[in-house]
Amino acid sequence: xxxxxxxPGRCSNAGxxxxxxxxxxxxxxxxxxxxxxxxxxxxxxxxRDLGTPTMGELAEAMVMDLSALGHTLKPxxxxxxxxxxxxxxDRRQRRVAxxxxxxxxLRAAAARWREAQLRFEAVFGREKAAQLRALVDEIAxxxxxxxxxxxxx
Amino acid sequence: xxxxxxxPGRCSNAGxxxxxxxxxxxxxxxxxxxxxxxxxxxxxxxxRDLGTPTMGELAEAMVMDLSALGHTLKPxxxxxxxxxxxxxxDRRQRRVAxxxxxxxxLRAAAARWREAQLRFEAVFGREKAAQLRALVDEIAxxxxxxxxxxxxx
DNA sequence: GACGATTGCTGGCATATGCCATCAATTCTC
DNA sequence: GAGAATTGATGGCATATGCCAGCAATCGTC
Numbered sequence: 001x002x003x004x005x006x007x008p009g010r011c012s013n014a015g016x017x018x019x020x021x022x023x024x025x026x027x028x029x030x031x032x033x034x035x036x037x038x039x040x041x042x043x044x045x046x047x048r049d050l051g052t053p054t055m056g057e058l059a060e061a062m063v064m065d066l067s068a069l070g071h072t073l074k075p076x077x078x079x080x081x082x083x084x085x086x087x088x089x090d091r092r093q094r095r096v097a098x099x100x101x102x103x104x105x106l107r108a109a110a111a112r113w114r115e116a117q118l119r120f121e122a123v124f125g126r127e128k129a130a131q132l133r134a135l136v137d138e139i140a141x142x143x144x145x146x147x148x149x150x151x152x153x
Numbered sequence: 154x155x156x157x158x159x160x161p162g163r164c165s166n167a168g169x170x171x172x173x174x175x176x177x178x179x180x181x182x183x184x185x186x187x188x189x190x191x192x193x194x195x196x197x198x199x200x201r202d203l204g205t206p207t208m209g210e211l212a213e214a215m216v217m218d219l220s221a222l223g224h225t226l227k228p229x230x231x232x233x234x235x236x237x238x239x240x241x242x243d244r245r246q247r248r249v250a251x252x253x254x255x256x257x258x259l260r261a262a263a264a265r266w267r268e269a270q271l272r273f274e275a276v277f278g279r280e281k282a283a284q285l286r287a288l289v290d291e292i293a294x295x296x297x298x299x300x301x302x303x304x305x306x
Numbered sequence: 307g308a309c310g311a312t313t314g315c316t317g318g319c320a321t322a323t324g325c326c327a328t329c330a331a332t333t334c335t336c
Numbered sequence: 337g338a339g340a341a342t343t344g345a346t347g348g349c350a351t352a353t354g355c356c357a358g359c360a361a362t363c364g365t366c
Contacts, residue, residue, distance in 0.1 A: 008267055008270035008271050008274060010286065011180075011194075011195055011198065011266065011270060012176065012270065012273055012274075012282055012285060012286060013173075013176050013177055013179075013180040013191050013195065013269075014191075014194075014195030014198070014199075015285075015286050015289045015290055015293065016169070016172060016173045016176055016285075016289055017173055017177070017192065017195065017352095018215065018216040018289065018293035019169060019216075019288075019289035019290075019292040019293045020166075020169045020170055020173045021215075021216045021217060021293075021353075021354095022216050022292055022293050022297065022298060023165065023166050023169055023292055024166055024169075024170070024353090024354095025298070025354085026166075026298065026301050027164075027166040028354085037321070037322090037354095038166050038167075039170065039321080039322065040321085041164075041167075042164055042166065042167030042170065045164065045167070046167075054344080054345095055344075055345065056343090056344060056345085062171065062174075063171040063172075063174045063175050064174060064322095064323075064324095065323065065324050065325080066344075066345070066346095067323085067324070067325075067326090067345080067346075067347085068322070068323040068324055068325095069323090070345070070346065070347090071321085071322075071323070071324090071346095071347095072321075072322065072323080074321095075320080075321070090331075090332070090343090090344085091330085091331060091332085092330065092331045092332070092343065092344045092345070093331095093343095093344060093345080094344080094345065113164065116166075117164060117165065119301060119302065120165055120301070121165075123297070123300050123301050124291070124292065124297075128288060128291075129165055131284065131288065132165060132168075132169075132285075132288045132289075133163065133165060133168050135172075135281060135284065135285045135288070136168045136169055136171065136172035136285075137168055137171075137172075138277070138281075139172040139175055139176055139277065140168065140171035140172045140174075140175050144175065144276070144277075145175060145178070145179065147276050148179050148272060148273070148276050149272065170322095174323075174324095177323090177324095178324085181324085190324095190351070190352090192351080192352065193351085207314080207315095208314075208315065209313090209314060209315085217352095217353075217354090218353065218354050218355080219314075219315070219316095220315080220316075220317085220353085220354070220355080220356090221352070221353040221354055221355095222353090223315070223316065223317090224317095224351085224352075224353070224354095225351075225352065225353080227351095228350080228351070243313090243314085243361075243362070244360085244361060244362085245313065245314045245315070245360065245361045245362070246313095246314060246315085246361095247314080247315070307366105308365105308366100309364100309365090309366095310363105310364090310365090311362105311363080311364080311365100312361100312362080312363070312364090313360100313361080313362075313363090314359100314360090314361085314362100315358105315359085315360085315361105316357105316358085316359080316360100317356100317357090317358085317359105318355105318356090318357085318358100319354105319355090319356090320353100320354085320355090321352100321353080321354085322351100322352070322353075322354100323350100323351085323352075323353105324349105324350085324351085324352100325348105325349090325350090326347105326348090326349090327346105327347090327348085328345100328346080328347085328348105329344105329345090329346080329347105330343100330344085330345085330346100331342100331343080331344080331345105332341105332342080332343075332344095333340100333341080333342070333343085334339100334340080334341070334342085335337105335338105335339090335340080335341095336337100336338095336339095336340105
């Protein structure tokens with residue numbers, strides 16, 4: 001039984017990516033008619049929850065690179081769903097905000113998202129969906145990166 | 154207790170994406186010195202396991218869009234790590250193959266990957282890592298997309 | 307065995323992400 | 337308070353991914 005030794009399992013990262021591709025596809029199919037990608041939907045939800053965060057705050061909450069966030073916001077800003085404004089206190093910072101158009105679009109997408117989410121929970125099982133959420137949330141938590149040995153981040 | 158009703162949890166898709174970003178970052182940091190991205194590493198491992206699959210077969214195994222696979226292979230082919238060859242039986246098909254250089258690079262990356270993987274399992278916990286693998290593998294499985302209502306795929 | 311349907315891949319376009327170099331604004335230090 | 341160090345964001349470049357519109361090859365049918 002050398003199975004209990006140091007042998008690592010198959011790649012967790014690759015597995016996660018595969019699942020993400022599949023799931024994004026399913027959510028995208030559902031949300032697309034509203035004019036938002038599933039990714040953008042997630043970003044807008046986070047933005048709505050945070051209010052008017054700075055780019056840095058939003059990036060951290062999204063577990064996203066700051067520049068990546070900037071790129072991702074571009075089409076949303078272009079379409080008038082979000083705005084970027086220089087912060088009065090610290091003019092280096094940009095405050096991101098959801099516009100009225102953004103809120104409207106978000107509401108429309110949310111209805112479709114809800115269906116996809118319920119369908120996912122029905123197909124995958126509520127229990128497992130909850131387990132999965134707990135596991136990925138832990139990985140996404142700020143503490144995890146540090147524990148792994150990526151200080152700061 | 155209206156909690157047991159139809160209310161969906163937070164977005165599984167968004168959660169999965171966040172975790173994927175974080176984890177990819179950690180694996181990337183570890184693997185990068187070998188000259189491969191974590192994504193490319195995963196692709197080459199899959200390729201090694203399949204032998205000389207057609208693009209379609211590889212795409213399905215990777216849960217990836219065919220054209221996305223094509224794009225992803227381009228830098229690898231450019232660097233001489235993989236080759237694409239017309240299949241003799243069916244000239245529409247392209248057989249993908251790992252070159253010697255590809256194998257060598259893969260071996261180098263595998264050593265680094267192994268460390269990252271063991272570290273992940275140590276930090277996250279073997280049990281939970283295994284649970285996560287099982288959950289994401291199910292989502293990535295071909296049957297899941299169909300069950301969700303995305304026939305064919 | 308010609309023709310239409312199907313299959314497998316490529317190319318163009320768009321978003322998703324990340325790294326690094328840079329620039330601007332703020333803070334720290336003497 | 338001037339200059340150094342730090343912080344917050346942008347721009348350029350590269351990969352990651354997906355959709356759709358071709359194109360070429362194969363298959364099926366009469």
